[in-house]
Amino acid sequence: MTDVLRRGRASLAFSFFAQGMAFALLVTRIPAIQDRYGVSDALLPAFLAAVPVLAGVGSVSTEQLVKRIPPSRVLRWAQPVVLLALLGVGAGDSVVELGVSLAAFGLAVGALDASMNMLGVSLQRAYGRSIMLSFHAVFSLGGIVGASLAWVGAHWHLALWVSYLPVVLVLLPAALVGSRWYVDARDQEDGGGVGAGVADEKAGGGGQGLAFKLLLPLCLVMCFAYIGDSTVSNWSAKYLQDVLGSSEQLATVPYNVYMVTTLVGRAIGDLGVRRFGAVAVVRCGALVAAGGFAVVAVAPGAWVGMLGFTLLGLGLCVLVPQTFAAAGRLFPGASDAAVARLNVFNYVGFLVGSPLVGALGDLWSYRGAMLVPMVLVLVTLVYARSFETQPDRYGGGHERPRTADVGRGSNGL
Secondary structure (H helix, E strand, O other), X not given: OXXXXXXXXXXXXXXXXXXXXXXXXXXXXXXHHHHHHOOOOOOHHHHHHHHHHHHHHHHHHHXXXXXXXXXXXXXXXXXXXXXXXXXXXXXXXXXXXXXXXXXXXXXXXXXXXXXXXXXXXXXXXXHOOOOHHHXXXXXXXXXHHHHHXXXXXXXXXXXXXXXXXXHHHHHHHHHHHHHHHXXXXXXXXXXXXXXXXXXXXXXXXXXXXXXXXXXHHHHHHHHHXXXXXXXXXXXXXXXXXXXXXXXXXXXXXXXXXXXXXXXXXXXXXXXXHHHHOHHHHHHHHHHXXXXXXXXXXXXXXXXXXXXXHHHHHHHHOOHHHHHHHHHHHHOOOOHHHHHHHHHXXXXXXXXXXXXHHHHHHHHOOHHHHOHHHHHHHHHHHOOHHHHOOOOOOOOOOOOOOOHHHXXXXXXXX
């Protein structure tokens, strides 16, 4: 059984890594994509907004799909679609082809994100200890590798398809092979299937109104965390250069520093959860992130601003993985539905964050705009109790696997 869990964890970690690479290769080459297809500045926001909107549709659809098929099967086929859609973005010739590829990418990413986190929550439950942050750490590592490969492509003026094709040729077969070892309840448990999933949904208190009422605090935390994340992604370079007077070269550094500190924070975060508990880690992360925004807002120069973005990476990095884990604890018999619904607010935050800061920056000031995500992140402190580990039938606050659950990866974990 231990070997089953270890293989399941390794194969799922590779999926997170591949997704981090694919996403970074897309978003870091947006200027090149715009040039290749001749997309105007007025039309570009519509293309970019369509991806998270369709990803939300994909996540909601996955909630329905996993009532009929295992999350592992959704993940097994969503990941190749994401990679092939990425290649389609690089190899197309017309705006219509770009639109089709981005639509496929968005829908598949929603299914991919939802199913990956479903299996991650299930594996954490089976392990009986915090491992969710490690999956998101691998995602961050994939993002760093993908961004580095994108830099190489831009530096050497490689065509988009030339940059994307080797990555797809390596990741796609590796992901398909690795998918053989996903740990999934309905692959492991006799008598599983649609009926079992529906029964688990009811057993977990997963009625639509009740589930959303209990899930709402976590949805807000997820949304606020991604507003903070999108603020760094979209505005750190402009802020450092236009507000803090840095050089163009130095302005590219904060996001890289943010990604590295995100990786470091997530790599050690599970140890913190095991030692101090999820509530303490989430509260600490929220305070550090809020402190980072405060430092950025009052920074007298570029290097102090860099310190603020460093703190942001260390603080924000723990919130999203722990939000997914908390949803799994709140609804142990309906974790798939909870994760799918929660995942939608990932895209809501991503959609809201960048326009919100941009509008406030134009109407007020960019320094003042940084205080808004700071306040939103601090709201996490109000909802910190939602991250409390729920006592199980063994007593105490620790998650422990049931014998029948070891190797399961869906409802009931």
